[in-house]
Amino acid sequence: MASKGPEVPLLSVEGLSFSYLDSPRAALTDVNLKINRGEIVILAGQSGCGKSTLLRCVNGLIPHMYPGDYKGRIVVDGDVVAETPMGKLAQMVGFLFQNPENQIFMFSVERDIAFGLENQGLPRQEMRRRVDEVMGLLHIEPLALRPPHELSDGQKQRVALAGIIAMRPNLVILDEPTSLLDPKTASELVSLVSKLNKELGITFVIVEHRLELLTPIADRIVVMDKGRVVMEGTPTEVLTNPASSTHGLAIPPVFSLYSELAERGSRLPRAPLTPEEMAQELNAP
Amino acid sequence: MTFVHQNGVKALDGVSLTIEKHELVGIVGENGAGKTTLVRHINGLLRPTSGSVLIDGADARGTSVAKLSRKIGIAFQNPDHQLFSESVEHEITFALKNFGFDDALIEQRLNWALDFFGLKEYHKSSPLILSGGEKKRLTLASILAWDPEVVVLDEPTVGQDAIQKAKLLEIARTLHSAGKTIIIVSHDVEFLWSLQPRLVVMKRGRVVEDGPCAVVMQERELLEDARVSQPQLVALYESLSRRPASPFQDVSQALSWVSGERR
Amino acid sequence: MYWLASGLLYRRVVSPFTKLDPRIKLLIAIEFFVLSLLASSVIGVAIIIASIVAVAAFARSLRRVGRTVAFSLIFATFIFVLNLWIGLGLLRSLTFALRFIAIIGSTSIFFITTSPDELEQIMKWMRIPRDVVFAFVTAVRFIPVVMLDAFQIMDAQKSRGLELEKGGLLSRVRNLIPVLIPLVVNSVIRSGELAEAMESRGYGSTPKPTSLYGMRLRWYDKAVLVLSLAVFVLALYIYHFYTFPF
Known part of the structure; x- marks a missing residue:
């Protein structure tokens, strides 16, 4: 399902500039970006670099909800975002916001998962089928009738994600999905993302400061600084480039060790993504 | 400073x-393991149902939160849960006035x-216009201003980018070397690893391990x-077939060992 | 304090009463309500209160209904004393006081056994506009969340030496400012995030949204419906033709 090739990209951002109403500063300046079907892309950069603004442009909150000075265009799956109604965009682009608490509206998990489907006006049987399917996929069936205040942060996160997946989007945006989670829950979320990518072919764009969590599953990292895309490439290309730390990226130790070694003339044959992979390289005679 | 603390309830x-x-202590554990509850006992926001909390050897039972806070400053996770003043300056002096500092001292502590x-360039600005990282530092400033002996940081790195994290690391190190007792509750194992604190691991309301970071992180x-x-460096260390006596504390240590091996 | 917040949370209880169609639960509550208003004797109201207690037990919610009723006792006592004082006589004053308890009991039985989801369905069934229903749902959903915010803010400010209970009335009010401002700021942030999340899940994209749950009267609901109406009519008949000794 997930084919990665030079075909028509799922998402293409073309010369996008944007400044919010009554803000003198441009939040985005001439952003160009293409994301292919089935990719997992990390969007990185320090706070205030324009990541959130770009994400809101992709799912249509900008310009539909936040007007401003908008130049250029974004095309998702053949539709120009600025000209497509929010209702349709909601089915194409899912958005998991940072705080799961503020995206659960209903009093039971299954009802909340159905929220987007109700808004679409799907018949009850179809909703029931999709809700059950998604709960199975995310292993949250036992929570079906629980009210949100009885859920842990990790469970809330899963429920919010389930509500998005139920709408069957091609592209899902995750905005700092692990910031409130403990390490193990965070890595479980990462495995879930990888599974959804493989099994359903969902393309992910993920904003995350703790890069070490996501580099093992990411195809690409896109780095933003001051409203522009400044670097782009595979995790190894970006994180072993000395420029990346000047853009405020926290280089995971494995990558800094790899590039320091290379600089000292003992480059490892294969660039590792995890500590275990690095140890393998080092253990090799 | 000593506190012993026992509690009958589930938390x-x-x-x-x-x-x-002067200790530097990190507390880790999953959400709901009781870290936040424990922290709230230290300055009396919560009182134990059984057992006791001793501060400087004295039972904290009869002492008010305000009195205990004078000695123990807690910086909670979310800056938006405490910033309220019209200016950064007022935000910092709020607690000092509550504690009855005189004007000259307030002035001096504010400047420090x-x-x-x-935050100097913002001293007249509203806290609401600050960035996430600046808000976090203002929160810390508003607490360190009254010079508490013990500083508790609740999830200091949540939502902070690499640059802010580096600043927080620097702040924690400086405060510790200035003689403060520091307690950090955090999920961020990489951040804790850089600080090498004494590490307390909690699970379901119990302390399940307590020891030097370098030792505990290997369990x-x-x-x-x-x-x-x-942390990555510990995982790397453990997967190595030949390795030094203890895990690498930072990248440069790992680098010098690895390059020594490969020569 | 935390206890107060938890009291506001809906707790799912499975019982023969809670699984009734919410409209039937509403009807039963209304029947109790009307009967309490019409009852004019101590025995009459006492029988109603006893029936409410029986239904609450049947709904496995005796403790929660009991808690609200216990709370209403304060006001009931006040009503009793007031009526006695204006010269209504012992029996009539007692009737008024008991009637108040019965009214509180009948309404609380409905709200305690009905989930916010069911409330929403009833509101939709009454053809209340969706935006209004949704505003209600979100308000109920976020009451405990905002209360938790308030507690966390109070903890943060107390840790900065704020003493909420210190001083006279004026300074106590002033002491609330450091709590109220962050609470308002947080609520504004929260509502902004909610609006974004709603938009992103296509809220309002079709004029005819559907619902995962529906209300359908099963034979069980119909049986209870007939039974409750029969008891109701019988009670009205007794009220009309029979006078209790006191």
Whole structure:
């Protein structure tokens, strides 16, 4: 399902500039970006670099909800975002916001998962089928009738994600999905993302400061600084480039060790993504 | 400083912990393991149902939160839960006025805090216009300003980018070397690893491990059970077939060992 | 304090009463309400209160209904004393006081056994506009969340030496400012995030949204419906033709 090739990209951002109403500063300046079907892309950069603004442009909150000075265009799956109604965009682009608490509206998990489907006006049987399917996929069936205040942060996160997946989007945006989670829950979320990518072919764009969590599953990292895309490439290309730390990226130790070694003339044959992979390289005679 | 603390309710279950003056302590554990509840006992926001909390050897039972806070400053996770003043300056002096500092001292402490936390240029601005990282530093400034002996940081790195994290690391190190007792509750194992604190692992309201960071972080099964992951450098160290006596504390240590091996 | 917040949370209880169609639960509550208003004797109201207690037990919610009723006792006592004082006589004053308890009991039985989801369905069934229904749902959903915010803010400010209970009335009010401002700021942030999340899940994209749950009267509901109406009519008949001794 997930084919990665030079075909028509799922998402293409073309010369996008944007400044919010009554803000003198441009939040985005001439952003160009293409994301292919089935990719997992990390969007990185320090706070205030324009990541959130770009994400809101992709799912249509900008310009539909936040007007401003908008130049250029974004095309998702053949539709120009600025000209497509929010209702349709909601089915194409899912958005998991940072705080799961503020995206659960209903009093039971299954009802909340159905929220987007109700808004679409799907018949009850179809909703029931999709809700059950998604709960199975995310292993949250036992929570079906629980009210949100009885859920842990990790469970809330899963429920919010389930509500998005139920709408069957091609592209899902995750905005700092692990910031409130403990390490193990965070890595479980990462495995879930990888599974959804493989099994359903969902393309992910993920904003995350703790890069070490996501580099093992990411195809690409896109780095933003001051409203522009400044670097782009595979995790190894970006994180072993000395420029990346000047853009405020926290280089995971494995990558800094790899590039320091290379600089000292003992480059490892294969660039590792995890500590275990690095140890393998080092253990090799 | 000593506190022993025991509690009958589920949130905390027979916790006994003694923290000495000038110690640097990290507390880890999954969400709901009781870390936040434990922290709230230190300055009396919560009182134990059984057992006791001793501060400087004295039972905290009869002492008000305000009195205890004078000695123990807690910086909670979310800056938006405490910033309320019309200016950064007022935000910092709020507690000092509550504690009855005189004007000259307030002035002096304000200047120190603005300077130490890099907030000088904003001293007249509203806290609401600050960035996430600046808000975090203002929160710390508003607490360190009254010079508490013990500083508790609740999830200091949540939502902070690499640059802010580096600043927080620097702040924690400076405060510790200035003689403060520091307690950090955090999920961020990489951040804790850089600080090498004494590490307390909590699970379901109990303290399940307590020891030097470098030792505790190697107890893979225990950490797994408490849903804490290992820092990258420890995971790397453990997967090496030939390795030094203890894990690498930072990249440069790892680098010098690895390049020595490969020569 | 935390206890107060938890009291506001809906707790799912499975019982023969809670699984009734919410409209039937509403009807039963209304029947109790009307009967309490019409009852004019101590025995009459006492029988109603006893029936409410029986239904609450049947709904496995005796303790929660009991808690609200216990709370209403304060006001009931006040009503009793007031009526006695204006010269209504012992029996009539007692009737008024008991009637108040019965009214509180009948309404609380409905709200305690009905989930916010069911309330929403009833509101939709009454053809209340969706935006209004949704505003209600979100308000109920976020009451405990905002209360938790308030507690966390109070903790943060107390840790900065704020003493909420210190001083006279004026300074106590002033002491609330450091709590109220962050609470308002947080609520504004929260509502902004909610609006974004709603938009992103296509709220309002079709004029005819559907619902995962529906209300359908099963034979069980119909049986209870007939039974409750029969008892109601019988009670009205007794009220009309029979006079209790006191």
